[in-house]
Amino acid sequence: MSSPITILNTDKLAREALTRIDSRAQVMIDTVIAWSKVNSGSRNLEGLSHMEDLVLEAFAPLSPEVELIELDDGEAVNEAGQVVTIKNGRTIRLFKRPQANRKVLMTGHTDTVFAKDHNFQEPVWLDDNILNGPGVADMKGGILVMLNALQAFEETPLAEHVGWEILLSPDEETGSLASAKILAERAKSADIGLTYEPALADGTLAGARKGSGNYTVVVRGKAAHAGREFYNGRNAVVALSSIITALASLSGERPEMTVNPAVIKGGIAPNVVPDMAWCRFNVRLKEPEDAQYFERKVSEIVAAWDGVDGYSVQLHGGINRPPKALSDANILLMDAIKSCGAELGISVDYVPTGGCCEGNNLAAAGLPNVDTLGVRGGMIHSADEFVCVDSFAERAKLSALILMAFASGELDHVLKAKG
Secondary structure, three states: OOOOOOHHHHOHHHHHHHHHHHHHHHHHHHHHHHHHOOOOEOOOHHHHHHHHHHHHHHHHHHOOEEEEEEOOOEEEEOOOOOEEEEOOOEEEEEEEOOOOOEEEEEEEEOOEOOOOOOOOOOOEEOOOOEEEOOOOOOOHHHHHHHHHHHHHHHOOHHHHHEEEEEEEEOOHHHOOOOOHHHHHHHHOOOOEEEEEOOEOOOOOEEEEEOEEEEEEEEEEOEOEEOOOOHHHOEOHHHHHHHHHHHHHOOOOOOOOOEEEEEEEEEOOOOOEEOOEEEEEEEEEEOOOOHHHHHHHHHHHHHHOOOOOOOOEEEEEEEEEEOOEOOOHHHHHHHHHHHHHHHHOOOOOOEEEEOOOOHHHHHHHOOOOEEOEOOOEEEOOOOOOOEEEOOHHHHHHHHHHHHHHHHHOOOOHHHHHHHO
């Protein structure tokens, strides 16, 4: 059973700082509407740069130190089955009091899943409390919760006891492939992690998370006329079909492991034996040790076709989010945040999820974290994405109280468990 949080019983300035968050609720709403109109899809570098400017302007009153980290180029398999270079945006790193004895890492992302040419570009009110728009929940709204929690925290003397650091990635929606090493590095310098993905509409937070990997398998055979020289060809589509069947059969071979062949392309015309075909697929893993098992099985499937009878097979990608198993310290942090919610009259519950986020990366680096501290919302990654606007002030208060409790020593048992 978690212990009650008592800081508000003894600290008048802390109580007053939380109360002032209510007066900033409309500003949060107005800001998320403005930010939602800025397309910042993961590959829209111009839009990401615009969001970078807006974020730096918004956080400037906190007087943080600023570092803009250029990310390495990535790789992707294009429609022709060729590996091409992908440019990434920059990670925004904001930090204050890095020499403090207690350190918190707060993470989020500026990118959305909506490309520059997507038809979902404008926020729309659905009723007095529900705002539909790109990024309003995932997670431009979450960034604003983070900002306003820190504003309240910095209004109290408690802030002097905590060093805080913010990482906002431009590639979270594509798996944090380029920003992963930054997350892992900075996680090692912190005591706890707070991530601002949206909570569910009813306020439920995520607990344990599955891991995830994204892959593309490319098969090359030999083209031939389907009528005159059929047997001289090597049908890449047929070979890929066998590979996909073998991949799909891996679902369930480990508890709750699923393999999803999702996007397929191959061939140019019905009268041509296709010489190239590819498939993009995803795997979800429950336990950290499942990754090694899966990678071994996939290697066996690829080897069964690569170099056989005129075929070649290449596998691209890998496990980019390790499963988030809950350590003892992570469970204690979750309990402490539940107690912070109770102090504010907010019910905090956790459910395991098959989804994944930067919280997976932080946990893999040994940092206890809770990763759905953003706004209440839903239907993310779709044109029906929405935010419950009454949750802006509510969730900012929750995070501000977490920071206050951390500063006052009420989360020190989490640090002891972390070791």
